Amino acid sequence: MRDVGNSALPETDSRREADAQIGALNRRAGTNAVSAAMAEVGLDARTGWYAGMIFYTAAGVTLVAFRMLAPESLPIGMYYIGLASLLLAVLCVPGALFLVDSQAATHARLFAGAVLITAGVACGGPVREAWVLVPLFVLIGPAFIYGARFSIPYTVFATIGVAISLIESPGPAKLAHTWISIGAIWMVVATCMLSELTTRRLARINRELAFTDPLTGIPNTRALREELDRAIANHATPGGLFALFALDLDNFKQVNDRFGHSVGDRVLSAVAAALVTVIGDSGLVARRGGDEFSIVVHDALRRDLGELENRIEAAIIGAREQACPGVTASGSVAHVLWAPGDSPATLLKRADDQLHMAKGARHAEIEKTVALGPVASPDPLDEVPSNMLATELVETAAPAHQASGIRAGVRALGLVAERWSSQRDPRWLYSAAAMIPPAISLLLLTLLGQMEPLPTSVGLIVSAGYFALFCVGLHAARHYWAPALLEICFGIAIALTCWAIWQAGPAGTALLDILAVVALYALYFLGARKGAIFALASMGAYAAFAVFAGYDFGTQRAVVSITVVSFGSILLLKVREVTLRFVREHEFLSETDSLTGLSNMRALRMRVAEVIDGAASTNPPTMLTVDLDKFKLVNDRHNHTVGDETIVAVARAISGVTRGHDLVARRGGDEFFILIDDMCDGEISAMIERLRGAIAAARREICPELPATASIGRLTWAPGVSADEFVADADLAMQRAKRDSRPIDDVHGAESAGEEAAVVLPQPAGPVI
Numbered sequence: 226m227r228d229v230g231n232s233a234l235p236e237t238d239s240r241r242e243a244d245a246q247i248g249a250l251n252r253r254a255g256t257n258a259v260s261a262a263m264a265e266v267g268l269d270a271r272t273g274w275y276a277g278m279i280f281y282t283a284a285g286v287t288l289v290a291f292r293m294l295a296p297e298s299l300p301i302g303m304y305y306i307g308l309a310s311l312l313l314a315v316l317c318v319p320g321a322l323f324l325v326d327s328q329a330a331t332h333a334r335l336f337a338g339a340v341l342i343t344a345g346v347a348c349g350g351p352v353r354e355a356w357v358l359v360p361l362f363v364l365i366g367p368a369f370i371y372g373a374r375f376s377i378p379y380t381v382f383a384t385i386g387v388a389i390s391l392i393e394s395p396g397p398a399k400l401a402h403t404w405i406s407i408g409a410i411w412m413v414v415a416t417c418m419l420s421e422l423t424t425r426r427l428a429r430i431n432r433e434l435a436f437t438d439p440l441t442g443i444p445n446t447r448a449l450r451e452e453l454d455r456a457i458a459n460h461a462t463p464g465g466l467f468a469l470f471a472l473d474l475d476n477f478k479q480v481n482d483r484f485g486h487s488v489g490d491r492v493l494s495a496v497a498a499a500l501v502t503v504i505g506d507s508g509l510v511a512r513r514g515g516d517e518f519s520i521v522v523h524d525a526l527r528r529d530l531g532e533l534e535n536r537i538e539a540a541i542i543g544a545r546e547q548a549c550p551g552v553t554a555s556g557s558v559a560h561v562l563w564a565p566g567d568s569p570a571t572l573l574k575r576a577d578d579q580l581h582m583a584k585g586a587r588h589a590e591i592e593k594t595v596a597l598g599p600v601a602s603p604d605p606l607d608e609v610p611s612n613m614l615a616t617e618l619v620e621t622a623a624p625a626h627q628a629s630g631i632r633a634g635v636r637a638l639g640l641v642a643e644r645w646s647s648q649r650d651p652r653w654l655y656s657a658a659a660m661i662p663p664a665i666s667l668l669l670l671t672l673l674g675q676m677e678p679l680p681t682s683v684g685l686i687v688s689a690g691y692f693a694l695f696c697v698g699l700h701a702a703r704h705y706w707a708p709a710l711l712e713i714c715f716g717i718a719i720a721l722t723c724w725a726i727w728q729a730g731p732a733g734t735a736l737l738d739i740l741a742v743v744a745l746y747a748l749y750f751l752g753a754r755k756g757a758i759f760a761l762a763s764m765g766a767y768a769a770f771a772v773f774a775g776y777d778f779g780t781q782r783a784v785v786s787i788t789v790v791s792f793g794s795i796l797l798l799k800v801r802e803v804t805l806r807f808v809r810e811h812e813f814l815s816e817t818d819s820l821t822g823l824s825n826m827r828a829l830r831m832r833v834a835e836v837i838d839g840a841a842s843t844n845p846p847t848m849l850t851v852d853l854d855k856f857k858l859v860n861d862r863h864n865h866t867v868g869d870e871t872i873v874a875v876a877r878a879i880s881g882v883t884r885g886h887d888l889v890a891r892r893g894g895d896e897f898f899i900l901i902d903d904m905c906d907g908e909i910s911a912m913i914e915r916l917r918g919a920i921a922a923a924r925r926e927i928c929p930e931l932p933a934t935a936s937i938g939r940l941t942w943a944p945g946v947s948a949d950e951f952v953a954d955a956d957l958a959m960q961r962a963k964r965d966s967r968p969i970d971d972v973h974g975a976e977s978a979g980e981e982a983a984v985v986l987p988q989p990a991g992p993v994i
Contacts (some may be wrong), residue, residue, distance in 0.1 A: 274321035285310030302348025338363035368417035434815030441497035515894025657698020664691030850959035938962030
């Protein structure tokens with residue numbers, strides 16, 4: 226996962242409150258834990274049932290076919306087990322339709338498979354060692370789909386049955402066969418569980434980024450719309466009537482103009498935290514953009530909404546006075562109740578209209594008060610603390626939850642392991658880890674004399690080869706070697722295993738299952754096309770040794786193992802494709818502004834770092850900053866819906882002027898950044914003029930009666946300036962462009978040419994042109 230840069234806030238109280246809100250909403254909606262966990266990685270809740278249907282069908286058909294084609298090769302008891310497997314496959318269909326949210330039914334399905342495996346051990350006779358990998362039919366799906374919580378108990382149960390089966394079976398190297406076959410099952414299951422954990426972690430991170438405002442840590446517009454959809458869908462339930470609050474901060478433009486965007490960001494974060502504290506788990510607080518927030522309040526009939534509105538206003542004032550006492554700290558708040566027929570769009574528009582009327586009433590009251598006589602007012606800058614003039618946003622983390630004892634140790638180890646693995650290529654990392662079990666197993670079994678007639682020298686050489694592949698894989702994971710080199714490692718692993726099997730003679734039957742593991746790993750980590758080549762080579766060698774080396778029940782074992790690997794690979798590849806697509810979609814959303822579809826600040830910071838790394842000395846990167854003049858008038862004279870339409874229109878206009886590979890990002894509110902790479906000064910100047918014209922045309926089309934200009938700043942990167950410094954300097958360039966192009970608005974939103982804020986801005990690290 227790529228670094229989120231400065232946009233990633235620490236886990237604050239507001240973040241935990243927001244998580245608690247979502248958890249409470251899920252509990253109220255009756256969301257099943259299994260379904261919710263699967264939805265988190267993009268899987269349908271029925272996936273587990275359909276996977277079970279496929280596996281039980283494959284197992285049943287294989288057993289029944291063996292009995293029908295070669296009756297002497299299969300005891301009659303295993304034939305009945307095959308029929309029972311087919312019956313379970315049929316029962317999975319109504320389970321997927323009617324029991325999808327039942328944890329008890331899910332456990333019953335998995336337990337039935339474990340019972341069938343145990344029954345196969347009991348009645349399989351001498352042929353049962355051919356079915357040693359059959360437990361994977363039951364275990365692969367749950368391991369990847371449900372994770373460790375479901376898989377580990379059934380894996381323990383199944384491997385005990387396998388151990389009993391192999392220990393009691395005749396044949397050479399029984400201890401080695403038992404050890405390696407059980408190890409193979411656990412390797413596959415553990416890899417599926419680790420892959421599920423990794424996928425879930427990435428999905429959770431990307432979804433949080435996609436549905437969370439990167440500045441304040443509360444839900445964004447995307448999450449707000451999702452919450453409104455859910456609330457409307459649940460309106461018929463008891464207490465389903467809900468209210469939508471719309472609010473914005475009065476005179477917030479003055480905070481950015483007088484003190485800089487870093488102070489403005491601090492104010493927004495403080496207000497967001499205060500709102501979450503007021504609402505708690507009874508609703509959802511979302512930032513729509515700029516200084517605009519929305520609040521969904523559930524169970525509205527049991528709430529005093531007027532009193533809640535007063536508490537919200539008080540919370541805004543308290544947070545603003547603490548964060549920036551130099552500007553009037555009030556906020557405008559209004560609310561509407563959901564009405565039948567309301568869609569999220571119409572509900573948001575009604576709330577915006579109500580807010581617009583509330584602001585109009587507030588301004589009329591202010592004008593009435595002013596008409597009664599002048600009121601002495603101190604200069605708002607006189608009482609501003611000196612630290613408010615800083616331009617760097619200081620983020621303070623809330624005290625971390627203090628765990629103790631074993632839980633604290635486990636949590637610390639987990640964080641260390643996650644941080645360590647996140648800096649390495651998972652394909653190389655998992656493939657390297659797969660070399661350790663066979664290396665250690667073969668080394669110990671050889672030294673203990675359990676692999677005779679395998680020569681000790683051969684066992685040690687093959688073990689050393691596995692260890693060497695492990696070391697190479699770790700180095701490659703750390704340095705992100707090309708995936709093509711991973712194919713060479715798989716080829717070497719197959720060659721080493723085949724050599725050991727060939728040299729082991731009759732004891733080679735104990736090593737066959739290593740080839741099955743390699744085949745599954747190759748398909749999973751190399752993909753369907755390239756992985757299929759190595760899987761075919763590995764399972765081809767498996768079948769050749771099993772059939773022609775004289776092993777007991779070799780043909781049956783080859784057919785069963787190939788069937789298990791084939792169906793397991795198909796399921797893993799399909800589920801992996803779905804989950805990775807889900808993760809990538811949310812990764813894209815996490816880098817996209819939810820209103821305009823432009824890049825957000827997270828994507829901008831990552832792109833700036835990439836551009837700086839490859840910056841040319843002739844035409845260094847340039848950042849253009851765009852701020853819409855008097856945009857606040859759009860919201861005040863119309864409403865926030867019209868303001869959003871204006872922002873979207875301007876975003877399209879800017880995208881139409883810039884080149885395809887230039888990155889256009891919305892900083893927030895009515896502010897945009899444009900990152901230009903490898904363009905000369907004359908071309909940049911011409912682009913700026915085209916931007917002015919396109920922006921003015923877009924604004925006039927929606928609000929022709931209002932000013933349509935924009936302040937555009939320009940900053941050229943200088944060698945030695947970091948990506949974070951470059952973005953921070955762009956904020957300063959935006960401030961300077963605004964001050965050079967227009968005076969600062971006063972408290973009532975009118976121009977006041979003589980009122981300039983006496984704030985000294987630090988010089989940016991890069992030159993401003």
